[in-house]
Amino acid sequence: MFEPSQAVQAVPGSAQTIHPAKVIAISSSSIKVACSNCNLRELCMPVGLNKEELARVDTLVDVRRKVKKGGALFHNGEKFTSLYAIRTGFFKTCVATEDGRDQVTGFQMAGEVMGLDGIVNDQHTCDAIALEDAEVCVLPFERIEELSHEIASMQRHVHKIMSREIVRENGVMLLLGSMRAEERLAAFLLNLVQRLHTRGFSQSELVLRMTREEIGSYLGLKLETVSRTFSKFADEGIIEVKQRHVRILNSDALRDLVSRPDCD
Amino acid sequence: MFEPSQAVQAVPGSAQTIHPAKVIAISSSSIKVACSNCNLRELCMPVGLNKEELARVDTLVDVRRKVKKGGALFHNGEKFTSLYAIRTGFFKTCVATEDGRDQVTGFQMAGEVMGLDGIVNDQHTCDAIALEDAEVCVLPFERIEELSHEIASMQRHVHKIMSREIVRENGVMLLLGSMRAEERLAAFLLNLVQRLHTRGFSQSELVLRMTREEIGSYLGLKLETVSRTFSKFADEGIIEVKQRHVRILNSDALRDLVSRPDCD
């Protein structure tokens, strides 16, 4: 009924990679692929750079970092020095209250940039945790500001990345503030699969890298509700669920759930 | 019991101003106060500029716009050209779904910058509505990028403003995702009064510029729940409420509600 085939995988070295390398930090000498040759180029970098600008941008990354599953890329309170572009792996970011509750504020995958929260007060205000073994490019923020100063399209690019994050969070606020459980989970699945598809994965099949509890935290629901809602979707033939493997059988039904609330 | 005294007001020409001017748009010639002399300077502008830089930043704003209560500064879908710094008045921003539901994503007051959502796709993704007659400084984004290019502290300032918005939204996600009605309203009141205090208003008394429904939308609650929660706080002697006039009698109680959920 549900073969966990890895046909889902398409872009090698991209998200959902399973086999980690063993190194912890890699100096520039061991980087084989420069930004200008990276297959995630279109996600991380500005477009329309000339040759000379490309060469300069290539100097931005001189360290990569590996983060083991469960490990932190940075913690709340930690000094902010760099942004991070994900090469491989999958992260969550979460904020916490004094009294221990925490809230997942996002899930990040290959090509996405993390750490923007740290700019305003020179320290991070959330934790970034790897949900699978991961590798990121370290982008020292001072170098980013220098490059932005020199290259107009780089400056524009940084502005767009930050604006995109603001718009994304607006969408999450809409979800948390006005949607019911089914709509939230439908929106979540559609969003995930769409981002994976952009990266060359299937439009209909995905492997969740997070627990029900983490999904619930992100969506403002309890893990039991997430589980029940998955089961309900499966009963209705909208999806097939086997643990963390999800196959979307009727994506129109999901879309209808998101755009038309309960009126039918 | 509750005199709606205007002792709340302190900074003339700042937020919570009640008497509007009549003009619609003002060209540079009629601007009496340059940024460098504006009393909101510390909120909008970078610090530590030298004289020459200050002069250049003064050229940024050459148009102001008045927006009548209920009017829109910009609409979802509208072409993005500028950011807006609020001089006087009070705004809400809201996003909408296709099916008509909408969600207030924030309330903005004097010295705060709006429009950041528009950068990523060159069009706005939310509506900005004036909740009282307002005046904003129009900051053409192309000029901002030019100035950022020339003045490092300006670039840094723009980054910080965007990062601050990301962090703010993280906080709202935490609120929407994991707090109960009382905690949400307590957090909301504390946040509002703190921002007003920064602008020279009372720490304990405020006039709400928005309806119960708008508060509810922002907090992910129905207007009846907001009203009931206000009444409950009033019964407990935590606040005094008379329509939109709120006096905080026990701000520690509010803080306790926010940081310690139900365990007491």
Added chain:
DNA sequence: CGACACCTTGAAGAGGTTCAAGAAATGTGG
């Protein structure tokens, strides 16, 4: 002063949570 928007309060109902138990998967150490 009357129309309209906004606010308050009650009662019934629904959606999601909490508590609890058991099943399935995953990881670890022998």
Added chain:
DNA sequence: CCACATTTCTTGAACCTCTTCAAGGTGTCG
């Protein structure tokens, strides 16, 4: 490679918070 511990997931039943529906009160503005 298997047994066991641990984590994760599923499902049921009772409960609770917030919503919905309804009615009346209050304030505001032309």
